[in-house]
Amino acid sequence: MRTAIHPVSRPVVFRDRAAGFALLTRSTLDSQRAVEWEDGHTYPVVDVEISSASHPFYTGTSRVVDTAGRVERFERRYGGAAARR
Template sequence: MKPRIHPVSRPVVFRDRAGGAAFLTRSTADSDQRVEWEDGNTYPVIDVEISSASHPFYTGRGRVVDTAGRVERFERRYGKRENPTD
């Protein structure tokens, strides 16, 4: 690695505003806001709108799209192919 070209990586707290969760990780991002973490140290905090704690894909609250109904409707409308390998 070349010296003096990489950004500084530091511990940062990311706080999910929607889910109320917070996690400590390393990042090159910095913030003027600070928060005291569970270990007693103070870290920069970055508020995010959504994270894995509140995203529907990770929480299981997402919708399932009915693709089978779309395929059947397409086949009724335009017919099935005679030879699907063509």
């Protein structure tokens, strides 16, 4: 097998700020930001929008997502052609 072709795997904290949930696991992702974990060590942190703590499938709750910007961008791009059909 060839050596030195795989990315480096290191401990990384994935944090869901909306739910206040954090998970320490191994990943190849790297981040310039760091956070101190419960064990006293400092690890790189990656912020995610949705995790199992905030996903509607796992929590049974729905989340309001602001789609006004997307709709306005669609209308600007296509000039309301979809509404005229």
